[in-house]
Structures are given as structure tokens and as C-alpha cells.
Amino acid sequence: MLDEGPDPEATQPNFRRTLIQVLIVQVVVLVLLGFLQILYTA
Amino acid sequence: MHWINWAIVIVYLAYVVVDGIRKSKDTDTISGYFVANKSLAWWVVGLSVMATQLSAVTMIGTTGQGATDGIRFVQIYFGLPLAMVILGVTIVPMLHGSGVYTAYEYLERRFDAKTRSFTALLFLLSRGMSCGTILAAPAVVFSAIFGLPLVWSVALIGVPTVIYTMIGGVQAVAWADVKQMVLIIVALLAVMVVLVIQMPVSPHDALRIAGSTGRLQAFDFSFNINETYTFWSGVIGGTFLMLSYFGTDQSQVQRFLTARSVNEAKNSLLMSAYWKIPLQGLVLVVGIGVFVYYQFVRPPLLYNPTHEAAVVADRGSAYSALQSRYADAFTLRESAALAVADADEDTHRADALATFLEREGEVESIRAEALMLAGEVTDEATSDVNYIVPRFVLSELPIGLAGLFIAGVLAAAMSSIAAELNSLATASVIDFYRRWVNPDAQDSHLLRVSKGATAFWGLFACMVATYAATLGSLIEVVNRFGSFFYGSILGVFLLAMVPRARGSGAFLGLIAGMTTVGYFNFRTDVAYLWQNLIGAVVVLLVGVVLGSFGEKSGSEA
Numbered sequence: 001m002l003d004e005g006p007d008p009e010a011t012q013p014n015f016r017r018t019l020i021q022v023l024i025v026q027v028v029v030l031v032l033l034g035f036l037q038i039l040y041t042a
Numbered sequence: 043m044h045w046i047n048w049a050i051v052i053v054y055l056a057y058v059v060v061d062g063i064r065k066s067k068d069t070d071t072i073s074g075y076f077v078a079n080k081s082l083a084w085w086v087v088g089l090s091v092m093a094t095q096l097s098a099v100t101m102i103g104t105t106g107q108g109a110t111d112g113i114r115f116v117q118i119y120f121g122l123p124l125a126m127v128i129l130g131v132t133i134v135p136m137l138h139g140s141g142v143y144t145a146y147e148y149l150e151r152r153f154d155a156k157t158r159s160f161t162a163l164l165f166l167l168s169r170g171m172s173c174g175t176i177l178a179a180p181a182v183v184f185s186a187i188f189g190l191p192l193v194w195s196v197a198l199i200g201v202p203t204v205i206y207t208m209i210g211g212v213q214a215v216a217w218a219d220v221k222q223m224v225l226i227i228v229a230l231l232a233v234m235v236v237l238v239i240q241m242p243v244s245p246h247d248a249l250r251i252a253g254s255t256g257r258l259q260a261f262d263f264s265f266n267i268n269e270t271y272t273f274w275s276g277v278i279g280g281t282f283l284m285l286s287y288f289g290t291d292q293s294q295v296q297r298f299l300t301a302r303s304v305n306e307a308k309n310s311l312l313m314s315a316y317w318k319i320p321l322q323g324l325v326l327v328v329g330i331g332v333f334v335y336y337q338f339v340r341p342p343l344l345y346n347p348t349h350e351a352a353v354v355a356d357r358g359s360a361y362s363a364l365q366s367r368y369a370d371a372f373t374l375r376e377s378a379a380l381a382v383a384d385a386d387e388d389t390h391r392a393d394a395l396a397t398f399l400e401r402e403g404e405v406e407s408i409r410a411e412a413l414m415l416a417g418e419v420t421d422e423a424t425s426d427v428n429y430i431v432p433r434f435v436l437s438e439l440p441i442g443l444a445g446l447f448i449a450g451v452l453a454a455a456m457s458s459i460a461a462e463l464n465s466l467a468t469a470s471v472i473d474f475y476r477r478w479v480n481p482d483a484q485d486s487h488l489l490r491v492s493k494g495a496t497a498f499w500g501l502f503a504c505m506v507a508t509y510a511a512t513l514g515s516l517i518e519v520v521n522r523f524g525s526f527f528y529g530s531i532l533g534v535f536l537l538a539m540v541p542r543a544r545g546s547g548a549f550l551g552l553i554a555g556m557t558t559v560g561y562f563n564f565r566t567d568v569a570y571l572w573q574n575l576i577g578a579v580v581v582l583l584v585g586v587v588l589g590s591f592g593e594k595s596g597s598e599a
Binding site for chain 2: 015018019021022023025026029030033034036037039040041
């Protein structure tokens with residue numbers, strides 16, 4: 001079996017960058033859902 | 043269905059099988075067959091992860107849930123991004139780096155053989171059952187809508203899936219998942235576009251009508267542990283459900299074990315964190331769109347055509363009377379919906395909304411009477427939520443697009459079933475056959491056994507599908523099967539990260555966790571999402587307490 005293992009120096013920045021993007025997208029989606037609820041729910 | 047639609051479905055089925063067989067060339071070792079020699083790129087694994095989770099239940103059950111209940115179901119996924127991040131720094135490096143084929147194999151290295159075998163057995167039981175359930179969902183609907191015997195519908199989905207999974211192993215499954223995921227998204231977007239084009243009112247007015255019935259209420263901040271869909275159950279209980287599903291369920295673990303590196307495995311999970319909530323939102327919005335569309339185009343009184351035919355045959359006059367009342371109530375509701383759409387802020391919008399809700403209530407009460415009639419006649423579960431969107435697709439979508447959507451439903455079903463068959467076979471062979479029966483078996487022998495195991499689980503799933511057909515809301519059933527074991531198994535993996543934890547503590551903790559979840563499941567009204575948290579915490583507590591008594595590690599086993 002291949003066992004490349006985690007390489008913090010090589011992998012962390014990429015993981016962190018993707019993580020920040022994920023958080024931003026989730027916040028945008030939740031805000032959008034919140035707006036829909038506030039604007040249209042009677 | 044028009045022959046062009048059938049042609050699209052048949053071309054899709056043929057392509058999946060042929061492509062799956064083509065992908066079987068590097069699968070002459072068990073490493074190739076089970077984990078693709080750890081050679082897949084993050085985006086392939088990521089799409090495979092998403093396709094595995096998105097089953098036909100999502101395409102027909104969740105869209106139907108959007109039509110009847112609105113968007114609040116999306117809350118169940120609020121914990122998913124957090125779960126993916128936690129997994130990325132804990133279980134993913136632990137499992138990917140340890141060179142195991144199954145998640146349960148790791149538990150023997152950390153604890154002991156009995157913990158491994160017990161968790162693997164739980165996986166086989168729960169996933170074997172749920173595999174049948176997710177096969178039943180589209181099979182039952184296809185059977186009713188196309189007038190096919192159930193066994194034919196099951197075979198239509200099950201046979202091609204078993205063929206390409208059996209021959210091509212995990213590589214065929216992963217690459218088929220990629221294409222199937224693309225097909226699913228295209229099909230959903232196509233339905234959305236058609237809905238927007240054909241909707242008799244503007245998108246703003248459509249949202250206003252949907253919102254007036256509470257269908258756009260995505261957030262429920264009430265803290266009620268008996269309520270399934272709330273913000274808190276989604277964020278807390280949902281996080282534990284997703285941690286368990288993506289981190290300890292072999293059907294998902296095996297996806298990220300195929301990644302080229304730990305980093306690619308992590309990023310494949312982040313793809314789900316990125317897209318799952320928007321995708322689930324799209325699925326539910328399609329359902330809501332169908333609900334609004336049916337305010338202006340009269341839908342059938344009963345969406346299940348088989349039930350409708352049975353009621354007409356057995357209680358014709360009573361059903362005609364209901365039809366007549368339904369037609370009148372629909373006309374009144376349609377004009378009330380138009381009044382809501384036309385009302386501006388300064389006129390009597392509140393009055394228009396009140397009238398609309400009252401008339402919507404009348405239509406729903408007539409539908410409830412019709413469903414009760416169907417229940418009396420057929421002696422079956424009467425919920426027809428899973429039939430709403432398929433009926434809409436077949437009657438309202440242009441020729442070609444209906445075939446595309448049906449192919450999308452098949453793709454969703456096959457991608458989930460294939461991953462589950464593949465993982466069921468892996469756990470059967472690695473955790474039982476090679477561990478207990480034939481530890482010195484050659485790769486070629488294990489490959490033959492693996493293919494046999496895939497065929498066995500395929501047959502088992504087809505048989506379960508026949509019994510699951512009589513169950514009500516299929517999506518609830520799938521989640522309930524999982525919840526019963528998930529939290530406790532997650533607890534064992536969390537315990538694996540606690541240095542003082544020992545094998546017997548893990549095993550007894552697992553028993554205690556499952557017993558506790560069983561109690562909450564049968565004796566209380568605590569919503570199933572919370573049961574994941576309860577199971578995990580009980581295992582962790584029992585395991586840590588027993589471990590601190592200084593028991594000797596069982597990991598030598």
C-alpha cells in the first residue's frame with residue numbers, strides 16, 4: 001500500500017485556503033436563505 | 043413515456059455498463075479493486091463522495107419533500123461543512139495514512155479484533171438494509187408510473203449496477219459516479235429552467251406564493267429536541283451524523299481511501315462542504331417550484347397512478363365526487379394564488395394571503411380524503427410524496443428532458459448503490475473472509491471472492507427492496523437505519539484518538555452506546571439527529587472511564 005502520509009508544509013496552506021473559501025460560500029448561502037425567509041415568509 | 047425518452051434512458055444504462063467494464067483494466071489486485079491503488083485525483087473522489095450520498099431518494103423523495111414541506115429540510119446539512127473540516131484534520135489522515143482497506147481494519151490495530159468485527163458487522167447489517175431501501179425508492183415509483191412489475195423495476199436499476207461494480211471495482215464506481223453526478227446536476231438544472239420558463243407568474247410572485255405557505259422558512263431556531271428539522275439539530279446533531287457517515291461508514295471512507303494523497307483526500311471532502319448545501323437547496327427549490335406550478339396547472343388528485351387506478355376501480359363514485367370537489371377547490375385556490383401574486387404592498391395583501399391559505403387548506407383536506415380512500419382500497423402506505431416530481435416530469439417536461447431526468451434518477455440510484463455494494467463487498471472480504479476464514483489467500487483468489495460478494499450483496503439489496511416497498515417516507519427510513527448505529531460507531535473512532543482508551547473499553551462502550559440509542563429510539567420522542575450525538579458521547583464516556591481503570595491494551599490482538 002502507498003503511504004504518503006500528511007506533509008504539513010506542503011498540504012496545510014492549500015487546505016486552509018480551500019477551507020476559507022468553503023466558509024465564505026457557506027456564509028453567503030446561509031445569508032441568501034435568511035433573506036428569502038425574511039422577505040417572503042408571511 | 044415517449045420512445046425518445048426511453049431511448050435516452052437505455053443509452054445511459056448501456057453507456058454506464060460499457061464504461062464500467064472499460065475501467066476494469068487495472069483491477070487485477072485487491073489494492074486496485076478496492077482502493078484503485080490510491081491513484082485518483084481529489085476532484086474524482088470528491089464527485090464520487092457527493093454522488094454516493096445523493097441517491098434516488100434525494101431526486102424523488104427530497105424534491106417531493108420540498109413540494110410538500112418546503113426548504114426547512116436543508117437544516118439537516120448545516121453541520122456538514124464543519125464535519126468535513128473536523129474529518130480533514132482527524133480521521134482522514136488517520137485512515138488514509140495507515141494503509142487500511144476498511145475503516146474497521148484500523149480499529150483492530152488500535153483496539154482489538156472483536157471491536158473491528160463488531161463494527162464491521164453493524165456496517166454490513168445497516169448498509170445492507172439501507173442499500174435495499176435506496177434501491178426500492180426509485181423502483182417502487184418506476185413500477186407505479188410505468189406500470190412495470192416491481193421485480194422488473196428493481197432489475198432495471200440493480201442488474202447494470204451489479205455488473206459494472208462487480209467487474210470494475212472501485213475505479214468503475216468512482217468514474218461512473220463522476221459522470222452520474224454531472225448528469226444529476228444537469229437534470230436538476232434542466233427541470234429548474236423549465237419551471238421558470240413555464241411558470242405562469244414571475245419568479246418574485248412564485249416566491250411570494252411559496253413563502254406564504256411557509257415553504258421558504260429555512261431556519262427554525264427553536265430548541266426542541268423532539269423536532270427533527272431545526273437549526274440546532276442540524277448544526278449539532280447534523281454534525282455528528284455527517285462525522286459518522288463520512289468518517290466511519292465504509293461506503294464513504296472507501297471513496298477517500300482511493301485518493302492519491304492525504305491532502306487530496308481532505309480536499310475531496312471539502313468539495314462536499316463547498317457544494318452540498320447549495321445542491322440540497324437546488325433539490326428542494328425544484329420541489330417548491332413544482333408546488334407553485336401546481337397552483338396554476340391542476341395536478342392529479344392522487345399522484346400515485348397505481349393507487350388512483352385502484353380507487354377508481356373500487357370506489358368509483360366516491361372518487362368522482364372527490365374529483366368534482368377537488369376541481370372546484372383548485373379553481374378557487376388558483377384565483378387566490380393569482381390574487382397573492384397581484385397584490386402589492388399597499389392593497390390588501392394580508393387578506394389575499396389569508397384567503398389563499400384557507401383555500402390551500404381546502405385542497406389539502408380533499409387530498410387527505412383521497413389518500414385515506416387509497417389507503418382503505420390498497421391497504422398500503424398512502425403518502426405519495428415520492429410521486430409528485432416524477433408525475434410532474436412526465437406530464438410537463440418536453441420530450442427528451444423527461445428522459446434526461448429519469449436517467450438522472452437512475453444515475454443517482456446507481457451511484458449510491460454501486461458505492462454501497464463495493465464497500466459491502468470490501469468489508470465482507472477484508473474484515474471477515476481474509477481476517478477469519480482465509481488469511482493467506484492470494485490476490486487472485488480474493489478478487490474472485492470479492493466479485494462473488496458484490497453479486498451476493500446485489501441480490502440481497504434486490505430482495506430487501508421488495509420488502510422496503512411498503513414503507514412510508516423512504517428518506518426517513520434510510521436516515522433511521524443509519525442513525526441507530528452511526529453515533530456509536532463514531533464514538534469508537536473518537537475513542538481511538540484518546541491515548542488511555544483500551545480495547546475492552548471500546549467494545550463495552552459500543553454496546554452501551556447502542557443500548558442507549560435503542561432506548562431513545564424506541565422509548566422517547568427525541569429526534570433521530572440527536573441520537574447520533576447521544577451514541578457518540580456514551581461510547582466516549584464509557585470507553586474513557588473503563589480505560590482509566592488501567593486495563594491492558596487489547597491492541598495486541
